[in-house]
Amino acid sequence: MSRRAELLAPAGGFDSLMAAIQGGADAVYFGVEQLNMRARATMNFTTEDLPKIAAIANEHKIKTYLTLNTTVYDHDLALVKRILQSAKDAGITAVIASDQAVIASARSIDFTVHISTQVNITNIETIKFYALFADVMVLSRELSLRQMKAICDAIEQEQIKGPSGALIRIEVFAHGALCMAISGKCYLSLHTHNASANRGACVQNCRRRYSVTDLEEGHELEIDNEYIMSAKDLCTLPFLDQLLQTGVLVMKIEGRGKGADYVKTVTQCYREAIDAYYSGCFDQEQVASWMERLESVFNRGFWSGYYLGQHLGEWTDAPGSKATQKKIYIGKGNHYYPKIGIAEFDIEAYPLQVGDKVMITGPTTGVVETVIESLHVNDGGAADIAQKGDRCAFPLPVPVRNSDKLYKIVNV
């Protein structure tokens, strides 16, 4: 195989961006301002952040993809142009677009375009059409491996090339939340809350429990699983070898709304799995250990999506995450003594004890995990426990900053 698949991770903020880099991502995707599918997320970047994102990415030699893939109205057009120009000037690699206005605007300034899953590409003729504008295309999440392979083979055979002159690369979702609607084109949240998923404002009401009532006689029907619309999360790791054999070249991890710890863990697992595949040592024993790690972070239970073809939808039976571990906020960073390698934290919420497994996250730090082996509390010297209000210190090989947060990791 001449071309290697790229691992694409979500960056909802600077902490997730660092976590994606630490996890070994080849590229990250992110949104700025309100025109992306996570417009509701409070941690969206602004246009002013673009140069800093590009600088961090260049330093770590990863690519950067800007999502600008919502429904676009007339009043958005000036903002679209401004975002695209700023992204190009900052050196962002490409834009992930779905609306034709965005695609046309980006091409008019010679900015590389990727076609979003929102476009719902399901056949080779559509690939040929968008090849006039784009170099990478995300397939519809509803295709099977067989269908993906047919498309990838046809690109190779028919030598379908994008504006860059290189063969079209196919991207697919490898891991993360799946929604019941076809590739995110859902009306439910708009219908009930006036909050359009297609403007990035989905309230995720499909994730709730529902009952069915007979309006004539008022009988409420029992449904085995009340989470009738909430799909389990996609996880392709157990059959990643088959997925890579189709010829897809970009593996995307969903989750711009999720925490930095999630991004780092999932990216790491897929990084190791992809590398194992290319070095010929991908096996089920490793899959089991990766799955254990994936289950430790946010998930609604896993299934193989529509990729293996034979399953009907699988629905979750829980309102939120089934993660085997959770994080509890403890306090914030205060100081780091680089010569002796000691990190100092202010305890703001719950006590911290020797033996605790902790995680530190922050916009520069990314995600760092460690186990507390010794603890100094206030000026009282070594202690076993630090309480709320205390200032404590423990050895840590990497620097911490004031913007860092300290979490305790516990089993659920």
Add this chain to the structure above:
Amino acid sequence: MPLIIHQREKCIGCNYCVEIAPEQWRMSKKDGKSVLLGSVNKKGFWSLKISDIQAEANEKAALSCPVKVIQVR
């Protein structure tokens, strides 16, 4: 007199307030967010006093805002 408060920064530009209360709202072609016409900005909170007659439409606009950045009180 009723008062409209708009936390403009969090607007996602869905256009519903303009549809429901066009007398007070316009979409900005500059940044794609809605503008409360004639309002005064204080630390990101844009406010405007309106008449009782105008309140009803704006209450509906507040109710329909998907990110809840409009308040009428």
